[in-house]
Amino acid sequence: MIKKIFYGWWIVLACFFIGLYVGGITFYGFTALFEPFRKEFGWSYAQISFAASLRGMEMGIFAPLIGFLVDRWGSRRVMLFGVTTVGLGLILLSFTQSLLMFYGAFLLLAFGAGGCTSVVTMSAVAHWFDKNVGKALGVMASGFGASGLMVPLIVWLIEVFHWRGALIVLGAGAWILGIPLSLVIRNRPEPYGYLSDGRRIGESSAGDERKVKPFEVSFREVLRNRSFLLLNFIEAIRMMAVATVATHVMPYLSIIGITRSNAGLVAAAIPLISITGRLILGWLGDIFDKRYLMSLAFGLMSAGMLAFCFAQAEWGLLLFLLFFPPSFGGMMVLRVSTLREYFGRDSIGKMLGIVMGSASVGGIIGPTLAGWVFDSVGSYFPVWLGLSGITAAAIIFVLRIKR
Numbered sequence: 210m211i212k213k214i215f216y217g218w219w220i221v222l223a224c225f226f227i228g229l230y231v232g233g234i235t236f237y238g239f240t241a242l243f244e245p246f247r248k249e250f251g252w253s254y255a256q257i258s259f260a261a262s263l264r265g266m267e268m269g270i271f272a273p274l275i276g277f278l279v280d281r282w283g284s285r286r287v288m289l290f291g292v293t294t295v296g297l298g299l300i301l302l303s304f305t306q307s308l309l310m311f312y313g314a315f316l317l318l319a320f321g322a323g324g325c326t327s328v329v330t331m332s333a334v335a336h337w338f339d340k341n342v343g344k345a346l347g348v349m350a351s352g353f354g355a356s357g358l359m360v361p362l363i364v365w366l367i368e369v370f371h372w373r374g375a376l377i378v379l380g381a382g383a384w385i386l387g388i389p390l391s392l393v394i395r396n397r398p399e400p401y402g403y404l405s406d407g408r409r410i411g412e413s414s415a416g417d418e419r420k421v422k423p424f425e426v427s428f429r430e431v432l433r434n435r436s437f438l439l440l441n442f443i444e445a446i447r448m449m450a451v452a453t454v455a456t457h458v459m460p461y462l463s464i465i466g467i468t469r470s471n472a473g474l475v476a477a478a479i480p481l482i483s484i485t486g487r488l489i490l491g492w493l494g495d496i497f498d499k500r501y502l503m504s505l506a507f508g509l510m511s512a513g514m515l516a517f518c519f520a521q522a523e524w525g526l527l528l529f530l531l532f533f534p535p536s537f538g539g540m541m542v543l544r545v546s547t548l549r550e551y552f553g554r555d556s557i558g559k560m561l562g563i564v565m566g567s568a569s570v571g572g573i574i575g576p577t578l579a580g581w582v583f584d585s586v587g588s589y590f591p592v593w594l595g596l597s598g599i600t601a602a603a604i605i606f607v608l609r610i611k612r
Contacts, residue, residue, distance in 0.1 A: 236455055
């Protein structure tokens with residue numbers, strides 16, 4: 210008899226494709242829009258980069274709010290609202306005529322993306338898995354990594370339909386794909402006769418069910434916990450590096466002599482290669498101490514940023530792609546599985562929302578500061594060198610995390 214697939218894996222699959230599409234447009238795909246906006250409106254690198262910082266508000270002001278809404282209303286309702294708003298934000302962005310309108314559209318887009326990406330998808334998956342949470346999150350987060358596939362598509366759409374037409378097509382796609390997938394989401398397994406990981410309620414004794422019930426820490430205790438504060442800080446450092454690279458990779462590569470088409474391929478390769486880290490570190494996180502895995506990830510991030518300083522040489526670009534994408538991708542999974550392991554699942558939405566809110570500090574500072582540095586000195590070298598040092602220093606804080 211063929212064993213029925215645990216419904217939690219269908220939720221993982223739905224979240225995979227939503228993350229692929231929305232992440233590909235709002236995060237990794239923004240770099241493809243950088244030069245078209247600059248050419249049409251003449252805005253500075255810092256002005257355009259600030260829009261990426263506004264996009265980062267999905268993890269700032271919006272993420273804690275969305276985390277509370279997820280714990281109160283469930284992931285399904287919030288997801289449906291999010292994908293609808295993303296489509297609306299993209300279409301509004303296509304009508305941009307001024308810098309103020311540009312920023313306003315990005316705020317709406319950020320609010321929608323916050324409602325259908327990390328906080329919501331990771332909370333949904335974390336409720337359905339316990340022992341296999343690292344593997345499930347790794348597969349789900351690989352959708353965000355696979356969103357690199359959207360970058361060449363966005364570049365092509367811009368060439369064929371102009372950037373305005375491309376955004377309208379992408380906005381309609383968010384509705385066509387996202388709304389049906391959001392209806393697949395279910396909030397918790399218990400109302401459907403399951404425990405976490407697919408074990409049916411009633412298959413074991415009441416004592417066994419108590420044994421598999423995860424321990425929980427109250428939300429007030431979480432807020433006072435030193436390890437939780439450290440997790441917030443190191444996530445801000447990680448996002449500072451990731452957001453800066455995602456926003457400035459194509460302008461940087463163009464400046465050092467790499468064609469726009471090849472720069473687009475590199476931009477697409479970054480999230481795609483990150484899938485290896487999401488899967489491998491997610492799997493290892495179910496076996497080994499997550500602190501040591503996070504320390505390894507930050508070490509590789511630092512080495513990758515240093516290599517990026519020399520991206521004009523083939524060896525520099527190859528080392529960057531070898532070290533940086535897998536490490537930041539693996540960290541995305543480890544942050545959630547660490548929260549799940551250390552503090553339980555009852556407040557996972559609120560915890561993840563606050564962690565991503567802290568990350569937004571780095572996500573807002575990084576791209577804007579990088580744009581200002583380039584406008585000031587005409588080089589990205591100080592940016593990549595500084596980020597290499599900061600990510601290396603994060604290892605000290607990771608090793609201070611305690612149960």
